[in-house]
Amino acid sequence: MATDKEIGIVSCGVYIPWHRVKREDIAKEWESFGGGEKAVAGHDEDSLTMAVEATRNCFRVTGFPLDLDGLYFCSTTPPYLEKQNAAIMAEVFELKQTTMTLDVAGSLRVGTQGLILAADAIRAGRAERIMVCAADKRMSLPNGANELAFGDAAAAFCLGRENVIAAIEGVFTTREEILSTWRSDRDRYVRSYEERFGLEMGYNRAVPGALDLALKKTGLAPGDIAKLVIYAANPRHLRGPAGKLGFDLKTQVQDGLFGSVGNTGAAQVPLSLIAALEQAKAGDRILVANYSDGCDVLLLKVTDHIKSFQEKTRTISYFLENKRYLPYVKYLRWRDILPTEPPLRVPPEKPSASALWRDNQSLALLGVKCQACGTIQYPRLRVCVECGAKDQMVPYRLADKVGRLVAFSHDNLSASLDKPTTIGVVDFKEGGRLMCDLTDRDPEEIKVDMPMEMTFRLLRFVGGIYDYWWKAKPVR
Amino acid sequence: MESIKDKVAIVGMGCTKFGENWEQDLYDLIVDAAYEAYEDAGVEPKDIQAAWFGTYFSGYTGQILSKALGLKYIPVTRVENMCATASDAFRNACYAVACGSYDIVLVVGAEKLKDFGTSGLPDNEVVMGIWTGSQQWTYRAETFTAPAHYALMATRYFNKYGIDPEEGKRLLGQIAVKNHYNGSLHPKAHFQKAIKLEDVLKAPIIAWPLGLFDCCGVSDGAAAAIICRGDMAKKFRPDPVYVKALQISVGPQEGYRSQKYDWDHVEETYQAGLAAYKEAGVTNPRKEISVAEVHDCFTITEMMIYEDLGFSPRGRAKEDIEAGTFTLQGEVPVNTDGGLKCFGHPIGASGLRMLYEVYYQLRGKAGPRQVKNPSLGLTQNLGGTPGAGTVSAIIVGN
Numbered sequence: 019m020a021t022d023k024e025i026g027i028v029s030c031g032v033y034i035p036w037h038r039v040k041r042e043d044i045a046k047e048w049e050s051f052g053g054g055e056k057a058v059a060g061h062d063e064d065s066l067t068m069a070v071e072a073t074r075n076c077f078r079v080t081g082f083p084l085d086l087d088g089l090y091f092c093s094t095t096p097p098y099l100e101k102q103n104a105a106i107m108a109e110v111f112e113l114k115q116t117t118m119t120l121d122v123a124g125s126l127r128v129g130t131q132g133l134i135l136a137a138d139a140i141r142a143g144r145a146e147r148i149m150v151c152a153a154d155k156r157m158s159l160p161n162g163a164n165e166l167a168f169g170d171a172a173a174a175f176c177l178g179r180e181n182v183i184a185a186i187e188g189v190f191t192t193r194e195e196i197l198s199t200w201r202s203d204r205d206r207y208v209r210s211y212e213e214r215f216g217l218e219m220g221y222n223r224a225v226p227g228a229l230d231l232a233l234k235k236t237g238l239a240p241g242d243i244a245k246l247v248i249y250a251a252n253p254r255h256l257r258g259p260a261g262k263l264g265f266d267l268k269t270q271v272q273d274g275l276f277g278s279v280g281n282t283g284a285a286q287v288p289l290s291l292i293a294a295l296e297q298a299k300a301g302d303r304i305l306v307a308n309y310s311d312g313c314d315v316l317l318l319k320v321t322d323h324i325k326s327f328q329e330k331t332r333t334i335s336y337f338l339e340n341k342r343y344l345p346y347v348k349y350l351r352w353r354d355i356l357p358t359e360p361p362l363r364v365p366p367e368k369p370s371a372s373a374l375w376r377d378n379q380s381l382a383l384l385g386v387k388c389q390a391c392g393t394i395q396y397p398r399l400r401v402c403v404e405c406g407a408k409d410q411m412v413p414y415r416l417a418d419k420v421g422r423l424v425a426f427s428h429d430n431l432s433a434s435l436d437k438p439t440t441i442g443v444v445d446f447k448e449g450g451r452l453m454c455d456l457t458d459r460d461p462e463e464i465k466v467d468m469p470m471e472m473t474f475r476l477l478r479f480v481g482g483i484y485d486y487w488w489k490a491k492p493v494r
Numbered sequence: 495m496e497s498i499k500d501k502v503a504i505v506g507m508g509c510t511k512f513g514e515n516w517e518q519d520l521y522d523l524i525v526d527a528a529y530e531a532y533e534d535a536g537v538e539p540k541d542i543q544a545a546w547f548g549t550y551f552s553g554y555t556g557q558i559l560s561k562a563l564g565l566k567y568i569p570v571t572r573v574e575n576m577c578a579t580a581s582d583a584f585r586n587a588c589y590a591v592a593c594g595s596y597d598i599v600l601v602v603g604a605e606k607l608k609d610f611g612t613s614g615l616p617d618n619e620v621v622m623g624i625w626t627g628s629q630q631w632t633y634r635a636e637t638f639t640a641p642a643h644y645a646l647m648a649t650r651y652f653n654k655y656g657i658d659p660e661e662g663k664r665l666l667g668q669i670a671v672k673n674h675y676n677g678s679l680h681p682k683a684h685f686q687k688a689i690k691l692e693d694v695l696k697a698p699i700i701a702w703p704l705g706l707f708d709c710c711g712v713s714d715g716a717a718a719a720i721i722c723r724g725d726m727a728k729k730f731r732p733d734p735v736y737v738k739a740l741q742i743s744v745g746p747q748e749g750y751r752s753q754k755y756d757w758d759h760v761e762e763t764y765q766a767g768l769a770a771y772k773e774a775g776v777t778n779p780r781k782e783i784s785v786a787e788v789h790d791c792f793t794i795t796e797m798m799i800y801e802d803l804g805f806s807p808r809g810r811a812k813e814d815i816e817a818g819t820f821t822l823q824g825e826v827p828v829n830t831d832g833g834l835k836c837f838g839h840p841i842g843a844s845g846l847r848m849l850y851e852v853y854y855q856l857r858g859k860a861g862p863r864q865v866k867n868p869s870l871g872l873t874q875n876l877g878g879t880p881g882a883g884t885v886s887a888i889i890v891g892n
Contacts, residue, residue: 062636265521362613363637366627373628380629395751397629400827403751425757426701427645431614432637438702441635443881445753453633453881461702466653477627477636485627487634 021292025140026182026318028147029327032292033068033074033172034279034337035059036458036491037344041166044346048161056280057337058344059155059170061352061435062457062475065093066103067486068111068172069151069286070474074418076149076174079330082418083111084176088118088148090136092128093284094201095155096121097484106486107151109381110474112415125171126199126249126310128152129173129288134314136177137186154283160205160355163197167252168208169280183327184295184304190232195311196220199251205375208309221255221309226262228313232305233263236317240264244302244320245294247272249287249309259307278338291318293334298324340494342460352435361489363433368481383472383488384452386411394449414450420493421446423468428461444470444490457489469493497773499555501592501676503734504719504890506535509850511685512715512838520552520606523716524562527843528602531718535730542720543596543690548583548603549842550576551616559602576877577789578742579603579718580845581886585740587721593703593877597723603847604716605840614700615640615712615841633750641701641709643879644792648703649776651758651798655809663703665815667694670835672705672821673790677832679862680851684713684838708793713838715845719853733857738870739773739889741766749881758809760795762883763874770887771804776870779804780826783889784868785855787848789876790833799874800828803887822863828853830863845886848873 034057041052059068069091089111091104100388104119113119115165121406122128122135129152136148149159153172158164172485201208210216225248233239240246246265250256253276260267274290282289287308294304302320307313338410350356390407401408421444428438440456442464456464470490477485508530510523518526532539547559547570556570573583581601587601588817610616617626617638627634652662671691689707697705720730727734743766749755767779776782786803790796797815800806805826806814814820820828831837831851835845852871854860870891877884 363613364610364612364616366637367625369627371627373625373630376630377628377634393752397633397751399751403746403748424753425646425650427640427642427647427649427704428699429642430698430702431639431641431700434636438699439636439642441646441701443646443757449753451751451753453635455635466649477634480625489635 024182024185025137025177025179026185026348028176028178028180028182029076030173030175030295030317031072031078031331032289032334032337033072033075034334035063035068035170036340036342038341038366039344039346039349044166047346052166054277056169058349059172059345060457062477062489063155064097064476065095065153065155065168065172066091066097066106067474067476068155068170069093069153069174071106072153072172072174073107073111073149075153075332076176078332079327080176080335084147086113086117086149087145088120088139088146089113090122090148090150091119092122092132092150093153093154094123094128095283096123109378112382112448126286126318127308127312127314128284130306130308130314130316133175133316134176134189134191137189140177140179143467147176150175150177152284152288153170154285156283157207157353160350164210165210168272168279170278171282171285171289173285173292175288181323182321184318184320185324186316187319188232188236190228190235190315192224192228192231194220194224196389217255217264218256218263222258224260224313225307225309225390228315229259229263229305229307232315232317238303243270243305244298245272245304246270247287247304247306249307250274251281252276264392266436275334285328295320295324296328296331296333351432361433366478366480369451369483369485374483374485381486383417384413387414396450396452414445416450416452418450419446419472421451421470423464423466423488423490425466426456426464440464442470442490455489456491458491463492497590498592498740499738499774500724500736502588502721503724503736504849505722505727505734506531506720507718507853508529508534508844509682509717509847510715510752511682512713512840512847514608515714516608517707518714519886520558520604521562523604523714524559524602524607524799525593525603527716527718528563528600531600531720535720535857537598537730539563539565541598542600543598545600545602546571546573546583546587548573548579549605550574550579551578552604552606552842575742575884577791577841578875578884578886579842581844581873581875581888582742583744584719584846584849585886585890587741588737590721591721592849596728599720599721600720601720601846602652602716603843603845606714606841607715607840620881632656639701640879641704641792644795645704646757647798647880648794654756654758659703663695664691665812666708666797667691668815669790669793669796673833673835674784676822676830676863677836680831680837681736683832683836684711685832685836696799704794709717709833709867710791710839713840715838715840715843715847717843717850719846719849724799727784731784733892735853735856735890735892737888738891739770739887741769741773741888742884743769744884745882747882755881757880758800759798760876760880760883760885762885763799763876765883766887767803767833772869774889776889777878782870783826783828783869783872785852785865786826786828786874787831787833787851788828790829790835791839793835795876796828796833803872803874827865828870830860831867845875847875848862848875849888849890852890856890
């Protein structure tokens with residue numbers, strides 16, 4: 019069994035968005051075929067917001083706040099290319115000044131690359147605990163295989179030495195240079211070369227090669243592995259590596275949620291790994307192979323602490339069960355693939371950097387509590403709305419509180435992509451009131467007094483600036 | 495603190511046609527309203543000693559008024575207090591006369607909304623030209639529209655008082671029908687046709703449960719008043735209208751921040767009303783107020799106002815709506831000229847347009863809309879949103 023000195027996964031959490039597009043709804047428009055469904059980010063979601071939600075799920079197990087020495091954001095679709103996305107996440111979680119924020123980008127392997135870097139930092143004694151998030155919201159052109167395949171999701175892992183649920187027993191990586199699926203800085207959409215080449219000369223060599231290396235170095239045989247988690251652009255491809263090394267496709271290879279979520283890019287293997295952990299028993303060995311421009315292989319051993327994770331996490335089943343189907347045309351509109359007539363509303367203004375900087379000091383959804391009378395309130399004004407005391411406020415985090423919906427309206431006049439916009443007033447059970455938009459809801463289901471929870475979303479993108487905040491959604 | 499009662503009087507008023515005045519710019523509107531007021535009062539532009547100009551979206555600076563009217567080198571103040579702008583401009587003008595600094599002053603409210611080309615009112619961002627999505631300005635959301643903010647009261651009120659949505663929409667619809675009927679009797683109203691309840695109920699939803707006919711439209715317009723000292727008023731006309739109470743209640747957006755506010759009323763209306771009744775010496779509003787012009791930007795707004803101004807008991811506006819209490823023939827006629835809904839809502843002008851109707855009613859000159867033997871009229875002009883309001887209540891009498 020892993021000792022507390024071994025480095026590993028302390029906790030993890032997934033996030034799968036609420037909306038789905040049925041593959042047949044896409045395929046029928048293009049006289050093609052497609053089964054199952056893919057999870058798609060809302061118009062107000064991106065890799066960063068999904069990573070935040072996955073990280074919050076991770077904190078369900080560890081508790082929050084948690085002292086982190088590092089926060090790594092791993093994605094091929096980071097919102098900012100020159101401005102650190104991890105720095106924004108660190109603000110959301112009020113991490114200490116000396117937390118190392120890092121963006122990892124460039125290939126679908128970034129999730130495991132982030133884990134390896136984190137494990138190295140902990141082993142080197144530079145860090146105790148590091149959060150690694152992987153998220154992707156990849157863009158695909160209509161009438162293509164990628165459009166049918168791609169899904170959006172995020173996963174977060176807290177790495178450390180205490181109470182690990184899965185210890186990292188080995189790390190093996192190989193490199194490779196090949197063009198099979200890629201996106202350049204001038205491209206909006208992911209490109210793919212003819213599949214046979216990338217499969218034969220890339221994937222079917224690199225993955226079995228790296229797995230073989232790992233098995234040899236660790237002296238293990240396929241029979242010693244409870245679950246094999248491998249990246250695959252398409253579940254058919256799994257046969258290659260599994261077959262070559264003698265793993266049983268049905269019992270050993272982890273289902274990558276392709277049929278219900280899709281190929282989630284950087285989040286693909288992290289998500290599959292968490293799926294494996296949700297079913298794992300203490301003592302299980304999990305072998306992870308992530309592929310893209312080379313292969314990362316991680317050997318993990320599940321510990322006794324796995325049960326506590328399984329009990330506290332918001333499971334993949336939770337996300338799979340809670341969903342709503344999005345019409346294909348709306349999906350195209352939400353991703354700005356289909357240009358549409360702009361609404362007859364004044365275009366929004368670009369945020370002021372200085373005003374946004376001040377606002378982002380509350381990005382953790384901070385209100386205040388008046389020390390004179392105890393009233394919790396938002397926003398962080400200096401004079402108490404209840405007792406009038408000045409400068410007696412301490413910050414108070416509302417993000418994880420549950421509230422009820424006092425009043426709402428569905429607004430068809432608003433210029434949102436998700437019309438009608440639902441405006442709501444949320445009263446938190448423990449005090450405080452927030453006026454905000456609602457999201458991830460069917461307007462029909464909204465009723466006064468419904469329980470509400472908060473979720474991190476994108477409010478607007480204007481002038482090249484992403485303006486993030488929180489919205490409320492029904493507790494499911 | 496002293497009451498304003500009878501210290502100042504209105505001796506002339508003007509009002510343009512409200513509507514889609516494509517051929518008129520802001521200056522045209524100002525000139526039409528002001529010169530009608532001059533003529534009505536029997537004064538010349540040179541008699542005006544100071545002026546107040548109310549507008550919300552249509553410009554900054556009092557210079558707009560002096561340029562339009564050729565006012566040379568007199569004091570001109572630009573006033574803004576969201577949709578209560580015109581009432582607040584009027585209020586400030588009255589105080590300047592009441593304190594003895596001026597004998598005769600002009601107040602004009604004007605708005606040129608149709609140049610924005612938007613569906614519904616433009617957002618604050620247009621006015622300020624900066625990002626107002628910051629939490630220092632408002633709560634943080636994707637977009638903001640007025641109908642949605644007011645609809646919050648509808649969902650809450652219906653839920654609180656056990657009114658099912660269909661019944662609720664019928665109640666609100668009756669307010670729209672009343673106001674369109676009344677407005678069809680005023681030649682200057684934006685909309686000149688009465689409507690049927692079925693039309694209101696079938697109309698597309700703007701912000702649930704408010705439909706197209708539950709929302710006032712976007713209009714251009716201007717209105718003006720000439721104010722003088724109470725003891726001078728009869729020199730100008732035999733039937734001046736005296737100011738009895740001038741109140742405005744501005745809240746700290748408490749409704750947005752405190753769980754105490756239950757979204758079933760507008761606290762600022764209630765407070766302004768209480769203060770105005772006290773100042774004017776009114777003890778039974780339902781009996782003593784002969785006619786009221788209130789801020790029906792949305793039908794739900796008017797419904798809440800009935801309770802907030804003490805015309806209906808809390809939670810029981812429904813009974814009065816159904817009994818026709820607020821129709822032209824009812825006990826307390828409300829919005830006899832069609833209100834914001836039918837007459838129109840050029841924001842900076844509305845408070846003065848409300849006074850224009852009350853001024854005609856009190857002098858027996860309201861024609862087919864005339865109420866019987868009026869003695870006191872009230873205008874209630876609501877700026878902001880439920881939970882974050884600036885509301886004026888003005889009482890005038892003959």
